Amino acid sequence: MPPPLPVYLDHNATTPLGEAARAAMEPFLRENFGNASSRHEYGRRARAAVDTAREQIAEAVGAKPGEVVLTSSGTESNNTFIKGAAVLSLRAAVAVGATEHPCVLCAARALARGGIGNIPVAVNENGELDWDDLRQTLAPAKEGAAKGCALVSVMLANNETGVIQDIKKTAEIAHGHGALMHTDAAQAVGKIPVNFAELGADAMTVSAHKAGGPKGAAALIVRAGVEWLPLLDGGGHEGGRRSGTENVPGIVGMGAAFAEAAANVQVRAKAMCELRDAMETELRAAGARIFAAAAPRLPNTSLFGFDGIDGETLVVMLDQSGFAAASGAACSSMKDEPSHVLLAMGVPPEKAQTAVRASLSPQTTKSETTAFTAATAQITQNIRRLSAVL
């Protein structure tokens, strides 16, 4: 018998494949293996499945099927729009939230090689976008934005803190300065309702594996009429907007997962929020501080820390105790630096270094979070006791 798997409280890093997605994918990993561009029965089955999934994805996020460009990852979606729209514009820079995911920050920085600047937009101490800084960034007078910003990219929900940004307002300000608005909504789908049309953004990134779908499937949602240079040229798939043989099983799984997530999001968000709040009450009782607690946050996400206790150490000891949590984002967790998200919020490095993230799923139970907070309290007590004598 293998040892039991740890309690998984790292759903912002990735989620298990849901049953609906798995069942939908199964025939496309078996007899319906065709290339969706083939003009025969195998091809038609694959094409029909891709079409259905596209409709499911569109409906789940308040978009039209024609606005859905299928990609392989959130990173690809973000790189595609930020690079492709910026290069196509004649403007001098892009503006990106200071707490964006590394793939947004790095895509924006990569534009420097083409002479396009990138300007981080500040957040306040709660992790919410600083409106004055956004307006100043977009005002032509500001240095580095002489010819204005091509686009603004601000995430709908932060992967580390869970902080939810006001995208509608951000888009209004961006549009007021002639800039396009892109939002990374990878962390939002399945946790809060997401409606592309209502957000008012020109482009939006979503990813399957953050919402019960498979890894390797994602989408860039782009409002009709908005143009950008494709990153992947070739056979002309996705209306010439993203070439490459469609990952049919992945796309089908994403469609099923998004449909399931959207249908249940209200009930699940409420349940996760209650569980998360109870968990945070227990963590606070054990001496933890909760980061960004004053901001609107995803219902499933808690970023906390204990003064003087390194977050990475705590995560390792929790792992040894049978709990899977995260210190910082998984995508960059091979790097031992304090979170750029917390630093941007003005959290001092020594406090940022304490951060541990617990992110729940609709399947997470009260007994799991209670065991987690008890283990966390025990481990931090042990570390404190040891450091007192060493």
Place this chain on the structure above:
Amino acid sequence: MPPPLPVYLDHNATTPLGEAARAAMEPFLRENFGNASSRHEYGRRARAAVDTAREQIAEAVGAKPGEVVLTSSGTESNNTFIKGAAVLSLRAAVAVGATEHPCVLCAARALARGGIGNIPVAVNENGELDWDDLRQTLAPAKEGAAKGCALVSVMLANNETGVIQDIKKTAEIAHGHGALMHTDAAQAVGKIPVNFAELGADAMTVSAHKAGGPKGAAALIVRAGVEWLPLLDGGGHEGGRRSGTENVPGIVGMGAAFAEAAANVQVRAKAMCELRDAMETELRAAGARIFAAAAPRLPNTSLFGFDGIDGETLVVMLDQSGFAAASGAACSSMKDEPSHVLLAMGVPPEKAQTAVRASLSPQTTKSETTAFTAATAQITQNIRRLSAVL
């Protein structure tokens, strides 16, 4: 009972997922769902699986694990190297074979926006690279290559005709002119032995779904020391060479499929070649011409045509008779143009328009190919009879 599935003779478009790959993927679609960058048990299991798959892929194609950059598709691999290496170089153009896959041709053409030219290298009437034209293209005197070519991209095996190019010689000529050598080997793996080190190329594209692996997984093999600008920036995955959460099940499936394909390629190639040759004898007897028959070809591929009979029409009627074949490449089969591959070989448009591709797998049986050639003969007779009276 659903009707039986058609006989599948379109393995160059995509292959069914093999049992070895499916079995290897299964745990990673279930309990081992972790993010390979996560620092806990789920993450370690995913990371170990990605490491193993990377070794399998490397060994299957004669490369080192550190030379394997995991991507989402052959299209992504081709775009990544052609664009990324060309932009990083200070040279004026890239040279690409005239019969390359659309994703190579279009990636090269996209460089024009950055002022980098693209020069097609001619092929002879057999579809083999024209050495004189390659040397002239790379000679600094040639117009459009004033500062030389950054790289040469020539496919190892053509997707439509199956023609195998002499990559070793191409690489020697490219290197003699200070150009990098890239080869798209997506169609070669599992059909002929592929050895990156022996080919002498600097970079090579391979794709899982062409060799019994899943869609959504591929790799760019790059010789150590060769540099290029990444297409996808972000969390620093793949040593900073390709960011984005690893598609763990896809990667694991690719590793298993490649290991299985490489272990059996010699025996399978021989068997497929005998079957293909017998099929072509029958097709010739029915009046077909075989394209590129004089060139070294993949053992599984046959591109043929009947004078005066539109290839697309024949494919549609074969589909109605229970046979899945292709007219042109699946990746661009939504376009009704004669094959650029055949046109580059000097085939007149009216002959190119007749082309139909049958591509076999190691599982294809003699009774399947015999039924296929009989149906093809019958359909072409019917078409001829009808056109005589209409």
